[in-house]
Amino acid sequence: MLNNNNDFICYKYRISSYIIxxxxxxxxxxxxxxxxxxxxxIFAQKLHSQFTEHDDINxxxxxxxxxxxxxxxxxxxxxxxxxxxxxxxxxHVKDEKSAKCWIKMSEPIKDKMKIAIGNHDAEFSKIxxxxxxxxxxxxxxxxxxxxxxxxxxLSTEHPYEEGSKQYKFIQDDxxxxxxxxxxxxxxxxxxxxxxSTNADMEESERIKDTFxxxxxxxxxxxxxxxxxxxxxxxxxxxxxxxxxxxTKDQESxxxxxxxxxxxxxxxxxxxxxxxxxxxxxxxxxDELQQINEKEDYYIIQKERYGFLNLKLENNGKTxxxxxxxxxxxxxxxxxxxxx
Numbered sequence: 001m002l003n004n005n006n007d008f009i010c011y012k013y014r015i016s017s018y019i020i021x022x023x024x025x026x027x028x029x030x031x032x033x034x035x036x037x038x039x040x041x042i043f044a045q046k047l048h049s050q051f052t053e054h055d056d057i058n059x060x061x062x063x064x065x066x067x068x069x070x071x072x073x074x075x076x077x078x079x080x081x082x083x084x085x086x087x088x089x090x091x092h093v094k095d096e097k098s099a100k101c102w103i104k105m106s107e108p109i110k111d112k113m114k115i116a117i118g119n120h121d122a123e124f125s126k127i128x129x130x131x132x133x134x135x136x137x138x139x140x141x142x143x144x145x146x147x148x149x150x151x152x153x154l155s156t157e158h159p160y161e162e163g164s165k166q167y168k169f170i171q172d173d174x175x176x177x178x179x180x181x182x183x184x185x186x187x188x189x190x191x192x193x194x195x196s197t198n199a200d201m202e203e204s205e206r207i208k209d210t211f212x213x214x215x216x217x218x219x220x221x222x223x224x225x226x227x228x229x230x231x232x233x234x235x236x237x238x239x240x241x242x243x244x245x246x247t248k249d250q251e252s253x254x255x256x257x258x259x260x261x262x263x264x265x266x267x268x269x270x271x272x273x274x275x276x277x278x279x280x281x282x283x284x285x286d287e288l289q290q291i292n293e294k295e296d297y298y299i300i301q302k303e304r305y306g307f308l309n310l311k312l313e314n315n316g317k318t319x320x321x322x323x324x325x326x327x328x329x330x331x332x333x334x335x336x337x338x339x
Contacts, residue, residue: 057147057312058082061189063089063118063226064282067101070305071285073326078307079108081324085146087153089226089281090118090191092131099130110134114144114153118191118226122157141166143173148184148316150177156192156207167210174218184316184338186220193225195234195278197293197301200227212240215276221336222319224308226282229289231308231323232301233332236275242297243275268299268334277336281308281323300332 060083065071078086086109092102106113115131117140122128132140140155152170160166177183194212196204215223216238235242246268270277288303306325313320317339323332 057084059084059146059149059310059312060086060307061089061224061279061310062086062281062284062307063116063191064091064094064229064286065102065106065284066091066094066286067096067105068285070326071105074284074305074307075105075109077324077326077328081309083112083309086113087151087187087189087224088113088115088284089189089224090116090156091120091226091282091286092118093127094120094286096127099127099134103130103134114151114189116153116189116191116226117141117155117157119157122155141169143177145183147312148182149312150180150183150186152186152188154188154190154211156190156203160207160210162210170211171214174214174220178218185222185319186218187222187224188215188220189224191225192227193278193280194223195295195297196228197232197280197291197295197298198228198230198289219274220276222277222279224279224281226280228280229282229286230280230291230301230303231283231306231331232280232291232298233321233323233334234278234297235299236270236273236277237297238275243273246270266333269337270335271337272339273336277334279308279321283307299334302331304331306331 058081060078060081062074062078065074065088092106092115093099096102113135115135115137117128117131120127121131122140131137140158141153143150143152145151152173154160154170155166158166174186177186192200192207193204194208235246237243248266248269283305284307285305288305291301291303294301302323304323304325306323309322309324311320311322312318314337317337319336321332321334321336322330325331
């Protein structure tokens with residue numbers, strides 16, 4: 001109810017102000033349509049482009065952290081690229097009675113992290129409980145979505161055989177994500193790899209026998225693992241074979257150091273490949289291992305500390321991968337494109 005003349009004047013003023021604002025917005029919309037041949041679809045596309053732009057998105061992956069000077073360097077270098085998301089490949093601790101050192105050292109990046117469970121994380125119940133509580137995990141295996149990427153954190157340290165709860169979860173999760181029109185990429189991060197060139201090779205075969213059919217059926221793009229303490233990347237693979245030839249960008253990578261002069265100084269480029277690329281990134285701090293096996297399906301294998309950086313570009317249709325060493329060099333460079 002309006003009690004006096006002043007209230008009435010204020011009321012009229014507010015109504016007039018709202019009408020003016022609505023009129024201005026309407027004129028702007030009509031003007032935009034006229035500039036785009038009166039096509040409202042173009043207007044919707046412009047808005048969609050504005051709110052789905054993925055350029056300059058960084059996602060970091062690394063595992064086998066331990067808790068030492070190299071771990072600290074890795075975390076500092078991860079912070080320097082300002083990632084929006086950090087995924088791990090397990091083993092955040094080793095030979096420790098508590099996870100307190102890891103919890104303290106990783107505090108600056110904790111809020112951006114999605115972890116996978118490694119064998120040292122699960123070795124002792126106290127440490128395992130500390131880690132899952134610190135990262136708010138209700139299950140050692142789970143999925144999460146970031147932008148147009150569906151991630152699955154698989155636990156190689158919990159029952160995963162066909163018919164297990166984890167297997168059924170991953171099967172159902174892959175089935176749903178593979179038919180989601182908003183998902184362009186599916187990435188699995190876990191601890192023990194499907195293709196191992198060093199540790200627990202027989203178990204890697206069991207993991208591969210269990211999950212390879214699912215990963216290939218539902219279009220997984222990358223599988224990122226740890227456990228072996230070095231960096232390696234395969235060609236795109238299907239049915240245990242290399243498929244799809246890469247093209248090369250011959251632009252020199254000046255960041256390579258003299259001690260990396262045996263690395264390819266060009267970028268591997270893959271377009272619309274149906275294969276899965278397997279990466280091992282057990283390079284975050286634990287003592288590096290000597291590479292024992294050098295299979296033909298690996299493009300690069302290096303004993304270096306550092307992390308994998310995945311840049312989401314071209315409105316989410318391109319992933320550019322770079323392995324950053326702890327001495328600020330780029331050791332590997334690859335690009336995957338989807339049309």
